[in-house]
Amino acid sequence: MLKAQLLHEVGEWPLIESQWDELATASAAPYASPPWMLSWYRHALSSRCSPRVVVVTDRSQLLGIAPFYVDSGPGGLNRYRLLASGVSAPVQPLAVPGSEGDVAALVAATLAKAPTPPDLVTFEGIGADSPWPRLIGDAWPGAGRPWLHQDMSLPAPTLSLSGRSFQEWTMSQSANFRQQVNRDRRRLEAEGAKFQLATSGQDLQRGLRDFATLHYARWNPRGGSKALNARIERMLEDVARIWQGSERFRLWTTEVEGRTISAHIFLAGGGELAYWNGGFDEDWAAYHPSIQTFMAAIEHAFMVGDRRINFGPGGQAYKYRFADGEDALKWVTLVPGGSRKSLTRARLTPAHLRRAVASRMSPARKQQVKEMLRKVSPRHAESPG
Numbered sequence: 001m002l003k004a005q006l007l008h009e010v011g012e013w014p015l016i017e018s019q020w021d022e023l024a025t026a027s028a029a030p031y032a033s034p035p036w037m038l039s040w041y042r043h044a045l046s047s048r049c050s051p052r053v054v055v056v057t058d059r060s061q062l063l064g065i066a067p068f069y070v071d072s073g074p075g076g077l078n079r080y081r082l083l084a085s086g087v088s089a090p091v092q093p094l095a096v097p098g099s100e101g102d103v104a105a106l107v108a109a110t111l112a113k114a115p116t117p118p119d120l121v122t123f124e125g126i127g128a129d130s131p132w133p134r135l136i137g138d139a140w141p142g143a144g145r146p147w148l149h150q151d152m153s154l155p156a157p158t159l160s161l162s163g164r165s166f167q168e169w170t171m172s173q174s175a176n177f178r179q180q181v182n183r184d185r186r187r188l189e190a191e192g193a194k195f196q197l198a199t200s201g202q203d204l205q206r207g208l209r210d211f212a213t214l215h216y217a218r219w220n221p222r223g224g225s226k227a228l229n230a231r232i233e234r235m236l237e238d239v240a241r242i243w244q245g246s247e248r249f250r251l252w253t254t255e256v257e258g259r260t261i262s263a264h265i266f267l268a269g270g271g272e273l274a275y276w277n278g279g280f281d282e283d284w285a286a287y288h289p290s291i292q293t294f295m296a297a298i299e300h301a302f303m304v305g306d307r308r309i310n311f312g313p314g315g316q317a318y319k320y321r322f323a324d325g326e327d328a329l330k331w332v333t334l335v336p337g338g339s340r341k342s343l344t345r346a347r348l349t350p351a352h353l354r355r356a357v358a359s360r361m362s363p364a365r366k367q368q369v370k371e372m373l374r375k376v377s378p379r380h381a382e383s384p385g
Contacts, residue, residue: 023065036267056102063096079121120334156312275309
């Protein structure tokens, strides 16, 4: 018999974490795993927000999970977001294959009668082919049809690893790419460079400190990082500790004479390797250390049997130097039917317009707008993103 439960307390989660992680692995969804999502909850979620995790079971077996939390959206609306939204994509509900419809129906019914029911439910950076927004919207109880709106979309370049070796993939690249990569690797090795996957606790701690230093050095002159802050640093330390020795948290570095000049973080699960973020030393830019670090990570992914690499949302040119495919990610808002539907849509309009404009701006243009707004009012520094 299927049963849905709404969890509000962290103490209830350990009872389901193992099965939750099995679902995330089976779904090849590293960012939907409990070590990632719950570390984000422990370290990055504001104290003003509360978890709203819907767990669907069949007897003692976890059938699906929708790990939401509630915060204050535009105009003070009750906004339900998936854990780790905004810091990683794709994030998504999970279900045993074939049970998505049943799980979505119970998720919709449970959220609708929550103590603080949602004015809107957001799916941020979910796969464009994901059925979850539609399934939950179609199953929402009560009068009035829910409103589904796609706020924006972004590409996520990918690389398929299945059915070939690292050498075969390398040979499929252009002669110019191969020549540049080989030349830069020889130059770095002549300087004593080492390409390393952090495995010990000490190496992970040091690597994460170096990663943060490089990331901030690159982004602080550009108005600051949206991806990293002290709370996210603590979250990453927590994830690295939990997954130490499993190679599900992969921190790749390039070092020269004990100095880290490039550091990049990947998450793995179910054959999917997801690139999260990185940084490199501008003094070594001519050697393209990030390209070399990526090459080491890709070679290792082939070796351990990963099936695909997802380079994350955004069509930056460097990602397409490796990619042979592309996912589409979408940002979707669901507004339940009922008496508050019209008010909610009215309050959302300005935010949707900003997202629509931002999604059509190049990264360079976004940075120009940020700098202009900062000169007018520092508090608007982050608004165009």
